[in-house]
Amino acid sequence: MAPGPSGPGHAAGQDLAGESGPVSSPGQPCRADGTPPTDQVTGFTQGAGGPRHRWGRLSPRRRRLVGKAALACILVSYSWIAAASAPFSMRALVTVLIPGAVIGALAYAWPPRRIPPPEHLDVAGFSYWAICIAALFEWEAAAFKDNSRWWHPSLTDLVNPLISPHPVRTAAFLIWLLVGWGLVRR
Amino acid sequence: MATRVITIIGFALVILSFFVLHFLGRRQDSRIPTVGELFGYLMRPRVGRFLVLLGWLWLGWHYFAR
Numbered sequence: 014m015a016p017g018p019s020g021p022g023h024a025a026g027q028d029l030a031g032e033s034g035p036v037s038s039p040g041q042p043c044r045a046d047g048t049p050p051t052d053q054v055t056g057f058t059q060g061a062g063g064p065r066h067r068w069g070r071l072s073p074r075r076r077r078l079v080g081k082a083a084l085a086c087i088l089v090s091y092s093w094i095a096a097a098s099a100p101f102s103m104r105a106l107v108t109v110l111i112p113g114a115v116i117g118a119l120a121y122a123w124p125p126r127r128i129p130p131p132e133h134l135d136v137a138g139f140s141y142w143a144i145c146i147a148a149l150f151e152w153e154a155a156a157f158k159d160n161s162r163w164w165h166p167s168l169t170d171l172v173n174p175l176i177s178p179h180p181v182r183t184a185a186f187l188i189w190l191l192v193g194w195g196l197v198r199r
Numbered sequence: 200m201a202t203r204v205i206t207i208i209g210f211a212l213v214i215l216s217f218f219v220l221h222f223l224g225r226r227q228d229s230r231i232p233t234v235g236e237l238f239g240y241l242m243r244p245r246v247g248r249f250l251v252l253l254g255w256l257w258l259g260w261h262y263f264a265r
Contacts, residue, residue: 105264108263109260116255117256129239133240134237138224138231148216152210152213163203185262186259195235
């Protein structure tokens with residue numbers, strides 16, 4: 014009977030240099046510095062227990078950085094695509110509803126670690142905010158009541174031309190996404 | 200022309216006041232809450248959370264979908 018993988022010649026720790034193809038057994042060869050060899054084509058490390066990508070060798074801090082950079086790329090790309098949508102189109106609606114659904118699902122089903130809210134707010138401090146918010150609504154309502162004429166424009170009429178250039182609209186959409194994430198954490 | 204300018208200045212002042220309040224709230228021992236504290240407090244009950252997120256979604260729809 015021919016010797017199997019566990020037979021003579023395949024004992025753990027034995028140097029297998031000279032055999033063809035990558036081997037992911039515990040007995041694989043190592044570099045002079047003791048690190049497992051890396052496949053130059055695939056980028057996989059031939060570590061014990063199977064091939065391991067370079068990703069697995071990154072420190073947790075670097076992994077987080079790479080993850081954040083990848084997420085930032087995805088968000089910017091999505092914002093760029095969303096900002097290119099024509100107003101009142103189905104595509105524009107869907108590009109807004111998708112983040113809404115994601116944020117809603119996160120808030121309901123998988124809430125992230127929340128920043129602890131204050132137990133109570135100072136009444137005087139809160140009243141400053143209430144006055145400013147009421148002033149904004151009053152100013153907007155006055156414009157709305159006058160049918161948003163040129164001489165008394167609504168906030169929307171003022172903001173829309175500002176965010177009409179594609180890069181600005183992209184930035185505004187990205188800010189909107191980040192505000193949504195910030196709200197979920199609250 | 201003057202009425203339009205007054206309207207724009209009014210909006211600018213109100214929005215500026217939000218920033219002023221936020222930065223005043225960041226001072227130590229300030230009685231004024233920051234934007235985060237304000238929303239955190241409003242979002243403590245489930246219904247507040249729902250309404251604030253609905254408002255956020257409405258803003259997105261209002262400015263980017265129409």
